[in-house]
Amino acid sequence: MKLVVVNGSPKKSASNTSMLLDSFLAGFEANRQNLVSVHSVKDLLKEEKLRAVFFQADYMMLAFPLYTNAMNAWVKRFIEMLGPIARNSQEPNPKLLFLVQSGFPEATHSRDVEKYLQKLCRRLNCDYEGTIIRGGIDFAQQAFPSFCRKGLIQLVKNGIRKIGKTFGETGRLDQKMLKRFSFPERLPWIAILFFHIYSFFGVRYYGFDAILKKNNVFEYKDATPYF
Amino acid sequence: MLITILNGNDSSREKGFDDYLRRLAKELDQFHQVDCIHLQTMDIKDCMGCFGCWQKTPGKCLHRDDMELLYIKYVRSELVLFASPIIMGFPSALLKRSHDRLIPLVHPYVDIANNDFHHMARYKRYPNMGLLLAKEADTDQEDIQIITSIYKRIALSFNSTFVYSAVIDDKTPEVIAYEIGRC
Numbered sequence: 001m002k003l004v005v006v007n008g009s010p011k012k013s014a015s016n017t018s019m020l021l022d023s024f025l026a027g028f029e030a031n032r033q034n035l036v037s038v039h040s041v042k043d044l045l046k047e048e049k050l051r052a053v054f055f056q057a058d059y060m061m062l063a064f065p066l067y068t069n070a071m072n073a074w075v076k077r078f079i080e081m082l083g084p085i086a087r088n089s090q091e092p093n094p095k096l097l098f099l100v101q102s103g104f105p106e107a108t109h110s111r112d113v114e115k116y117l118q119k120l121c122r123r124l125n126c127d128y129e130g131t132i133i134r135g136g137i138d139f140a141q142q143a144f145p146s147f148c149r150k151g152l153i154q155l156v157k158n159g160i161r162k163i164g165k166t167f168g169e170t171g172r173l174d175q176k177m178l179k180r181f182s183f184p185e186r187l188p189w190i191a192i193l194f195f196h197i198y199s200f201f202g203v204r205y206y207g208f209d210a211i212l213k214k215n216n217v218f219e220y221k222d223a224t225p226y227f
Numbered sequence: 228m229l230i231t232i233l234n235g236n237d238s239s240r241e242k243g244f245d246d247y248l249r250r251l252a253k254e255l256d257q258f259h260q261v262d263c264i265h266l267q268t269m270d271i272k273d274c275m276g277c278f279g280c281w282q283k284t285p286g287k288c289l290h291r292d293d294m295e296l297l298y299i300k301y302v303r304s305e306l307v308l309f310a311s312p313i314i315m316g317f318p319s320a321l322l323k324r325s326h327d328r329l330i331p332l333v334h335p336y337v338d339i340a341n342n343d344f345h346h347m348a349r350y351k352r353y354p355n356m357g358l359l360l361a362k363e364a365d366t367d368q369e370d371i372q373i374i375t376s377i378y379k380r381i382a383l384s385f386n387s388t389f390v391y392s393a394v395i396d397d398k399t400p401e402v403i404a405y406e407i408g409r410c
Contacts, residue, residue, distance in 0.1 A: 073320045104343070123365065139337075192342065224302075224350050225286050226301070
């Protein structure tokens with residue numbers, strides 16, 4: 001099976017989206033008959049190139065970080081360009097799958113855009129294979145000490161690698177695995193309780209305060225330059 | 228009321244959309260102070276996700292472009308209307324680019340609202356938000372619901388209240404101006 005991956009992160013290889021993609025693809029490529037090509041969304045904003053890449057795929061995976069509750073403007077531009085190509089095609093279109101990565105841990109932040117992506121597939125005359133949702137990687141990097149952080153990120157990598165492996169073997173995203181992988185859907189009450197306790201002691205500011213101090217700008221942390 | 232309309236129409240074929248907003252601005256201008264900004268005429272770069280506005284220059288984007296003017300207008304407004312034709316089921320990439328660039332206006336620190344994480348406010352007050360859409364040929368009620376849901380979340384993320392949404396194909400500028408005046 002031939003999979004074309006479009007990486008919608010403007011940060012390319014230095015991003016959390018790329019990290020998740022690498023693990024997914026490691027699982028997918030465990031089946032040696034599978035072929036993958038990975039493209040940055042910025043490189044596909046030319047119609048001829050996008051057309052060539054789109055029609056060579058059995059599956060196309062669009063991966064992006066959630067920016068202000070939806071796809072970022074790069075990805076939206078890509079979708080606007082893909083629209084006429086997919087809708088007017090005489091050939092069968094590839095099946096589409098998505099990866100949405102968000103800063104906050106709860107999957108609920110990404111559910112509206114998931115609905116949009118599902119509808120988009122109908123609009124593009126493409127079969128919808130599903131959306132992998134994972135939040136909280138940025139959050140883990142800011143809120144947890146390094147020994148916890150490494151373990152948590154490894155768990156996430158292992159989870160998406162398994163999803164990629166199953167997809168590489170069956171050509172389907174396993175819905176049960178997707179649901180488990182996107183946990184938590186909402187913040188559990190215990191997390192809310194701990195958050196309020198941390199807030200009381202000022203601990204919730206710890207991660208960003210440390211970065212601001214390191215960058216010698218801590219005194220400007222509450223700046224309101226545009227008012 | 229100080230109202231800013233952000234026109235995200237990026238297609239010269241949709242000239243009717245710009246004309247509609249001009250008529251709407253004229254109507255609103257009778258009772259409010261209105262600024263209608265056509266984003267296509269501005270130099271606004273894409274957000275690079277660098278988090279410089281949170282980590283290196285708190286509250287300030289590292290890009291030097293026309294967005295600086297928009298930030299000032301945004302925080303001083305009482306209502307910001309996001310306006311765009313729907314393209315592939317969602318407002319334009321041009322309008323989305325301006326949303327992506329709004330993150331310097333909030334803190335990196337998090338808080339809980341409606342039992343979900345959100346960013347803490349950086350400014351004492353934020354404008355209310357509204358949405359003006361123009362349908363494309365295959366737009367249906369489900370599309371409008373999805374877009375509105377996402378914009379309600381955007382409003383929550385920016386410590387704003389989502390107060391208005393309308394599809395301009397269904398209403399005259401006079402009706403929309405009247406409804407906005409009642410918000």
